[in-house]
Every structure is written in C-alpha cells, then in structure tokens.
Amino acid sequence: MQSERHAEALARATATLAPVAAAVVPAALVALLSGARRVWITPHERPDGDALGAALALQAILEQRGAEVAVISADAPAAVYDVIPTIGRVVRTAPAWEPDAAILVDCADPARAGSAGALMAALPATIPRAILDHHVSNHSDAPTAWIDPTAAATCEMVTLLGIALGADLAADNGAIASALGAGLIMDTATFQHGNTTPRTLQVAALLLAAGAPISEISRRLYRSRPLSQLQLHARVLGRVERSDAGRTVWAALSLADLSATGSTAEESEGIVDALAQVVEADVALFLKEDGPTATRLSIRTKELGPDATKIAAVFGGGGHARAAGATIALPLAEASGAALKAVAELRAGASAS
Ligand SMILES: [Mn+2]
Secondary structure: OHHHHHHHHHHHHHHHHHHHHHHHOOHHHHHHHHHOOEEEEEEOOOOOHHHHHHHHHHHHHHHHOOOEEEEEOOOOOOHHHHHOOOHHHEEOOOOOOOOOEEEEEOOOOHHHHHHHHHHHHOOOOOOOEEEEEOOOOOOOOOOOEEEOOOOOOHHHHHHHHHHHOOOOOOOHHHHHHHHHHHHHHHHHOOOOOOOOOHHHHHHHHHHHHOOOOHHHHHHHHHOOOOHHHHHHHHHHHOOOEEEHHHOEEEEEEOHHHHHHHOOOHHHHOOHHHHHOOOOOOOEEEEEEEEEOOEEEEEEEEOOOOOOHHHHHHOOOOEEOOOEEEEEEOOOHHHHHHHHHHHHHHHHHHHHHO
16 A cells, blocks of 8 residues: 555656656766666765765666666775665776776766776776766866756756666665665755755655655664764763853863763764754854864854854864864864954954944
8 A cells, every 4th residue: 555655656756857857967968878888987085875875876777777887986885874775886996897988976076086086087088977966166068967056966866867767766675766865865964954955855755755765864864873972972062161141152072082982083073063053152163172282163153143254264264154164273272262262352343343
C-alpha cells in the first residue's frame, strides 16, 4: 500500500520535473553521457556528502545504460558518509582501463580534486571532460560544463540529469535516491539554508518517493555525534559568558578540553552555532586555542547586529556579514579580551556615528 502510494508520487514528481530537466540540462552533456561506455567520475578532495552522493548516483545512473564507471577520490570518505549505501564503491587509484569521458563533480577545477584530479588531468587531451557543479565561483564555459549556482546541491543537478537520461532513480532498492538525498540534505542542512528553492523541494519529493530515507539520512548527518563530542560541547558551553550587557556571548576552548574529553579539534564544530542561538545576544564569539600564541576566532552575528567581517578584520580575518573568522596571534587568555574589546569598540563606533 505504502509502496503503491510512493510509486504514484514518484510518477507525479517525475512528470513535474521532466520538462524542467529538459530545459536546464545541457544537450551536449546528455549526448556525451548517452554515448560514453567507460567513465571516470571524480569528486573534490576531502569529499563531502554532496560530492560523494553525486558521484555515486551518477555512477549507478550510467551503469543502468551499460557503461563501466569508476568513482575515483583523492581521499577516503569520512565514516559519516556510510549513510550512502554504495559508499564502498569509491576507489582511490586509477582503474586499469582508460575512460572515454571524465567527469568532475561538485567542483570545477581538477586542481581541487587532489591526486584524483591529477589522474584526470593526465588523461589524453582527446578524452572529453565534463563538469557538474553549483559553486558560484565557477567560470568554465565548455559545452559539457554544467554549472548552476541556483542549484542547492550538485545532487539536485544529478537528479535532473538522471531524469533527462531516462534513468530509473528508484532502482537498487533506493540506493541511488539515498545517495542523491544525502547530498541534498548535506548542502541545505536539511532544507534549512537559504539555498533551498521550490525546485530543491520538488527534487526532494521525488527522491523520497524513490526510496531515500530522508529522515534517517538527516539524523545520521546532522543529529548524530560521538559521546566525546557531546562532552566537549557540554564542557565548553557550560562556561558561556556574557559581555556588552548580554548582547555578546562567548566561550573558549583550550587544548586541555580536547584531552579531557578525548575529542579531536574537529569535534568543536557546531559550538559557535549553539552560542549563536542565544536570543538575548546579537554577537556570538567562539575562541579555540590553536597553539601557544595562536587562537582561532569564530564569529556569528544576527541581522541588525554588528558586521562579523568588521570584527574579523581587526585580526586580519574575513568571511560574511553574519559568519566570519580570524586567527588571533595571542594566547587564548589574551585573545578573548582582544576579541571582546574589538566588538565593544565596534558597537561604540556604531552608536557614536
Ligand atoms: Mn555541493
């Protein structure tokens, strides 16, 4: 009953997106991939869920057409991407066979694909290349380069490409849809970021109907963490402090916090976002000891609050108005004072002008 309803939903979503795919997927790309018999697909180095999901889904889509396809990555996928059922198919060295098409996904420059990009660059120039990417910084104008900055994820584009190629996106017991869903959830933070468009949600509806366990993927990518990380966050957030009459909140992490909880430096990811949730504050600062005279500063500010880039610029850093960062060339204890002073001076300057 459930699967029948899903089959209907899949048919409806496919019918909705078929004209969209026909309009946006470059004909030269469809022609190249329709004719290719042996294909290399390469994600960017240190691949994330979108790069891996796009590469592995495209592999399965092209295999449906009888092609031989290798996904070659410079770096091994992080353990969290086990949420993609075919993650074990990623290889890190060149196959014995030469491709008749080589595709870069979620990046535009082989230089950003590490050793796998170097393998691609070393192929004879006569082998056609294609690019699938959604990064705005991309400027390739090759006919087989499809760059769509309005796409929330490269996986949104690969879904449309699959439709244009007539692929069965529900095949392999939902594995293709799961790979594509992982990329969509990764790059939108489960449809929370401003890059989510009506088309993104139409693609998501199709993938859900095609067997992607959207809720489970989201839980594994965004709501799962090792105990050590929970302990690290609890320890650091337990020391949250206020400044500027509560409008600035801040917390600091020392290297001792990492050893006390058995955490890696990467596990501090997300602390600044927790600080930024404080409703009374419009500036959140997170300071992380990075050596005897180096402290990493992460800044989040709210709409109508100070410009985060102006705080970061005091220390030679940068970023965006609402999220920025810098390295302060001071020990942790002095860096927090310097950062708070910079925020207070920026506030005083704003009220004086
Ligand atoms: Mn991406």
